Amino acid sequence: GSGRSGALSAPPLPPASEGEDNTVEKIDVNPPKGTRDFPPEEMRLRNWLFHNFREVSRLYGFEEVDFPVLESESLFIRKAGEEIRDQLYCFEDRGNRRVALRPELTPSLARLIIQKGKSLSLPLKWFAVGQCWRYERMTRGRRREHYQWNMDIIGVPQVTAEAELISSMVTFFKRIGITASDVGFKVSSRKVLQEVLRLYSVSKDSFGKVCIIIDKIEKIPVDEVKKELKSVGMSDMAIEELLQVLSVRSLTKLEEILGSEGEAIADLKQLFSLAEKFGYSEWIQFDASVVRGLAYYTGIVFEGFDREGKLRAICGGGRYDQLLSTFGGDDIPACGFGFGDAVIVELLKEKGLLPEVGLEVENIVCALDVDLQGAAATVATILRDKGQSVDLVLESKPLKWVFKRATRINARRLILVGNTEWQKGMVGVKILSSGEQYEIKLDDLE
């Protein structure tokens, strides 16, 4: 090897103090940097969130799909200067293949559609909830993984598809108690940019790069943005005009600048009219500065934001009509969005809308002495076969312990299996909320 081994290829350090029998005084019990465990309480909140993602997808007639979290690195290699590319969680596997943990789901969706080819009847309405990764130098201490809900409509060129997708996100927000005064959607179209850049004969292949630079407009100083725009070949005049157009917040104003003939205006007018019909006009606003940070968008783009301006974008997406053809597939129109699991939880905390998702068990079943453990198992099975949840006490424990556990697991009732009752084919029942107590024949237990 070459002298000093680089940090990435250094052999793993042996555990702290390895005993003869491979024991260590204690492993590092934390999950890898930037990743999370989901112990029961956190998992209940995650399941509640994903259940709402899935319910909305069902309401809109979408079918669930998924893909490997590991993909060929080449699926995500785009040369537009995207952050998602700079932070790709990529490596060489043991077969010397360049692979990556997916940073987003859309390229995998495109890959699967091309793979399925003619066997798919369009339009497709597919959704996925998947873990996505990035490798960020921990200098910023941010997360390296999150879960994203994606909804995509494939094969519909009309703006009705984008209108449907925004409607689904509005439905999601309403389901969890978020209103139009909490959250809005900034909506624009990259065709606005296209029409401006064409005026200044900026080449098509720098279009993606220009979008990525503009997406940083609120994150880096405007002089830095101008410098980067210059470096992709834009003239000072073009840059000034572009920044001017990006500050437009009304469609009427935009029409004055671009004229009424372009596709951008037509698409946006149709979208705002459809929003009226869907009943979510109060949720959306035109904002020419929205471009989103992914290079492949080609038309309408949108992002959900918190009106207090405290948080990062909640969700976002748009039309990507060229993605499939850039992967060698047919020229199939597509649009979709991504909705992460992090910002939405921060928003719910801000709004005091986090749900109280406690553990709910119907029954706790306990044998009153050790030779009735089998009888208790029989009772548990009878209840479970009736679809009732049972926490079966698996060791002989004092009643005090059983009551404590019953309270912790929020059991509705305690089923006691005792000798005298069991001889009569009966069990004791205690309703824990009221304290009501009675005996009942096993057959009558429901």
Ligand SMILES: OCc1cccc(Br)n1
């Ligand atoms: O939003 C960009 C992104 C991609 C992958 C993982 C995480 Br955390 N964040």
